[in-house]
Amino acid sequence: MSITYLEAIREAQSKALADDPNVFIYGQDIGAFGGAFKATKGLYEKFPDRVRDAPISEDAMIGAAVGAAIEGMRPIIEMQFADFSSVAFNQIVNQAATHYWRTGIPCPITVRLPSGGTPGSGPFHSQCMETIYAHYPGTVVMTPATVEDAYSMLLDAVAIDDPVLFCEHKFLYYHLKADALPKRALPPGRARIARSGRHATVVTYSAMVHEALRAAESLQADGYEIEVVDLRCVKPLDMDTVLGSVARTGRVLALGEAFPWGGVTAEVISRVASEGFHLLDAAPARLNARDTPIPYHPDLWRFHRPTASSVESAIRNLIRD
Amino acid sequence: MADLATQTVDSDLNLSHAFPEAFRWMVLARTFEDKIASIYRSGKIVGGVYVGRGQEAFSVALTSPLRPGHDVYSPLIRDMAGRAAFGEPLLEAARSYMGSALSASIGRDGNVHRGNPKEGIPTMISHLGAMISVVAGMLLARRLKGTLGDAVGATCIGDGATSTGAVHEALNMASVEKLPLILAIANNQFAYSTPTSSQFACADLVDRASAYGIEGISVDGTDLADCLRGFAEATRRARSGGGPQIVVGKLLRLAGHGEHDDATYVPETMRCSEIGQDCLLKARQHMLTEGWASEADCADIEKQATLAVEKAIATAGSEETPDPYAHDWNALSSEAFRNQEDAP
Ligand SMILES: Cc1ncc(C[n+]2csc(CCOP(=O)(O)OP(=O)(O)O)c2C)c(N)n1
Numbered sequence: 001m002s003i004t005y006l007e008a009i010r011e012a013q014s015k016a017l018a019d020d021p022n023v024f025i026y027g028q029d030i031g032a033f034g035g036a037f038k039a040t041k042g043l044y045e046k047f048p049d050r051v052r053d054a055p056i057s058e059d060a061m062i063g064a065a066v067g068a069a070i071e072g073m074r075p076i077i078e079m080q081f082a083d084f085s086s087v088a089f090n091q092i093v094n095q096a097a098t099h100y101w102r103t104g105i106p107c108p109i110t111v112r113l114p115s116g117g118t119p120g121s122g123p124f125h126s127q128c129m130e131t132i133y134a135h136y137p138g139t140v141v142m143t144p145a146t147v148e149d150a151y152s153m154l155l156d157a158v159a160i161d162d163p164v165l166f167c168e169h170k171f172l173y174y175h176l177k178a179d180a181l182p183k184r185a186l187p188p189g190r191a192r193i194a195r196s197g198r199h200a201t202v203v204t205y206s207a208m209v210h211e212a213l214r215a216a217e218s219l220q221a222d223g224y225e226i227e228v229v230d231l232r233c234v235k236p237l238d239m240d241t242v243l244g245s246v247a248r249t250g251r252v253l254a255l256g257e258a259f260p261w262g263g264v265t266a267e268v269i270s271r272v273a274s275e276g277f278h279l280l281d282a283a284p285a286r287l288n289a290r291d292t293p294i295p296y297h298p299d300l301w302r303f304h305r306p307t308a309s310s311v312e313s314a315i316r317n318l319i320r321d
Numbered sequence: 322m323a324d325l326a327t328q329t330v331d332s333d334l335n336l337s338h339a340f341p342e343a344f345r346w347m348v349l350a351r352t353f354e355d356k357i358a359s360i361y362r363s364g365k366i367v368g369g370v371y372v373g374r375g376q377e378a379f380s381v382a383l384t385s386p387l388r389p390g391h392d393v394y395s396p397l398i399r400d401m402a403g404r405a406a407f408g409e410p411l412l413e414a415a416r417s418y419m420g421s422a423l424s425a426s427i428g429r430d431g432n433v434h435r436g437n438p439k440e441g442i443p444t445m446i447s448h449l450g451a452m453i454s455v456v457a458g459m460l461l462a463r464r465l466k467g468t469l470g471d472a473v474g475a476t477c478i479g480d481g482a483t484s485t486g487a488v489h490e491a492l493n494m495a496s497v498e499k500l501p502l503i504l505a506i507a508n509n510q511f512a513y514s515t516p517t518s519s520q521f522a523c524a525d526l527v528d529r530a531s532a533y534g535i536e537g538i539s540v541d542g543t544d545l546a547d548c549l550r551g552f553a554e555a556t557r558r559a560r561s562g563g564g565p566q567i568v569v570g571k572l573l574r575l576a577g578h579g580e581h582d583d584a585t586y587v588p589e590t591m592r593c594s595e596i597g598q599d600c601l602l603k604a605r606q607h608m609l610t611e612g613w614a615s616e617a618d619c620a621d622i623e624k625q626a627t628l629a630v631e632k633a634i635a636t637a638g639s640e641e642t643p644d645p646y647a648h649d650w651n652a653l654s655s656e657a658f659r660n661q662e663d664a665p
Pocket of ligand 1: 398399447448449478479480481482483484507509511512513578612
């Protein structure tokens with residue numbers, strides 16, 4: 001048997017719906033049609049009341065999810081693309097993320113954000129929104145990089161009593177396959193060493209984990225052993241694992257697909273610098289997408305975001321220092 | 322003259338009972354907010370104070386047909402009267418303004434940002450329009466769980482906030498789902514300083530109802546009886562499966578936008594017009610005319626209100642204030658994530 005990242009997301013939702021009558025999914029075209037990416041295919045047939053088509057009203061979708069959470073339900077909201085969650089920004093950061101703080105009553109909603117670039121998707125169907133939401137207090141932001149994590153972390157997201165932004169990467173939907181669904185998983189909020197090494201650490205998440213692993217593989221030929229830390233969750237940020245790795249390697253590259261100004265990579269670097277300065281043998285490095293909107297043409301797109309080869313160059317610079 | 326759009330069916334409303342009841346809450350709300358405004362002016366309340374002066378009749382009438390503990394009610398900034406009538410303890414309101422550590426938000430938010438979500442009263446955020454979809458979600462959840470029964474959800478919005486996308490999205494969603502949601506639209510002629518002519522170009526906000534495929538009712542917001550009739554009918558329709566309802570009240574904000582604002586932009590002619598009448602004075606007169614109360618009864622209602630307000634404010638004012646050192650600075654509820662992000 002083999003299962004894709006997308007199928008894992010579907011299976012997790014199917015299990016969540018089956019296990020808990022308080023779970024429901026709300027989003028555009030997710031009912032009989034099965035969703036723009038088919039992440040809910042077949043679920044409407046099994047749970048017709050609890051897999052609901054929403055109007056194109058991202059603001060109201062999140063508002064309604066918060067209302068349902070107040071009533072004890074655990075809604076999963078599918079944004080058709082992460083990019084469109086900007087329309088729901090207010091409800092996410094001001095309504096959902098402040099709810100527990102303001103009222104003492106938890107707000108267990110999961111917002112699925114089909115994120116990241118694929119060739120030809122262009123400026124409005126490619127964005128990575130994790131930084132925006134992680135900036136606000138009161139959120140949990142998950143960025144699964146593997147089929148196993150896509151499954152287990154989505155189940156975690158539904159079980160967590162706080163608003164979870166679940167950034168699932170579209171590029172991984174079909175590319176990534178696993179033999180089976182996991183039986184056990186790391187707790188949410190814990191990073192994982194995706195590859196061990198001793199010459200440098202790459203701290204990354206989501207689809208960039210795979211670019212980092214390819215770069216590490218290529219550098220192996222030259223005798224460099226590169227450690228890759230998969231953050232899994234960007235908020236909370238597991239600095240213990242990051243600093244533990246930097247303590248072993250003395251060098252760190254923070255890698256992300258999002259825009260370069262601020263963001264997860266900046267956060268990682270700033271924390272390594274302030275909490276682990278003494279561990280560093282070289283200035284910490286960052287690699288992100290370029291500071292422009294995301295281009296449509298595949299040749300421009302590949303040049304816009306980090307790739308295995310640009311990651312490899314960044315690591316070579318880091319090691320040379 | 323509630324214009325009940327289609328037909329006038331008003332079975333349940335017993336004005337001789339509902340009116341005096343509502344009048345009491347109006348008196349209490351006015352007395353409380355006058356007091357809060359004067360404390361604010363003396364500098365002892367921080368932040369802002371926004372009062373419902375002139376809107377008490379419309380506010381209380383929305384809650385009059387509601388059943389606390391059964392229905393959902395999401396009040397907004399000018400709803401002291403409705404909040405009180407729906408069962409909010411006066412002490413809770415006082416605590417919120419006075420910054421008591423015993424307020425529901427333990428000092429994390431104040432003034433009108435108070436509620437009791439577990440009892441069907443969501444806690445508003447400032448962003449106008451954002452609460453309507455929350456009410457819709459609460460009703461949807463109850464329907465999914467099979468607990469909705471004949472419960473309704475009621476909330477309100479001003480003329481200005483009807484221009485937000487959030488209001489449109491939420492009303493449209495509620496009508497697609499045919500939810501028993503009642504939206505009170507208080508057209509008090511101004512959004513802060515902006516007159517309705519700069520806010521919308523349709524003749525009357527009630528005309529929007531048909532665009533959503535829902536029903537709309539217009540009431541005279543200065544007239545308690547008319548407001549009670551309008552909301553009784555809207556609630557009856559919503560309870561009996563008629564889907565979302567809007568009730569538009571025409572009135573005038575008889576205060577500044579907030580207590581910092583002298584509202585000199587409101588033309589004198591408007592103040593002196595029909596919509597500028599004080600709903601509370603009108604209701605008091607109506608009580609006397611109908612023989613529901615004597616002058617002495619009214620004076621007693623007012624005295625009782627003053628006593629209750631003094632007591633609530635004195636109590637809240639003497640309570641401890643939040644201690645930042647002992648405060649729980651976690652924005653997440655999950656045990657596993659606590660004390661993780663509060664990096665020094
Ligand atoms: C989305 C949003 N924009 C701006 C504001 C600032 N603001 C608070 S009250 C107000 C005026 C609201 O007018 P209206 O909706 O007519 O209600 P009223 O104050 O007259 O009761 C504004 C602009 C806000 N709270 N929310």
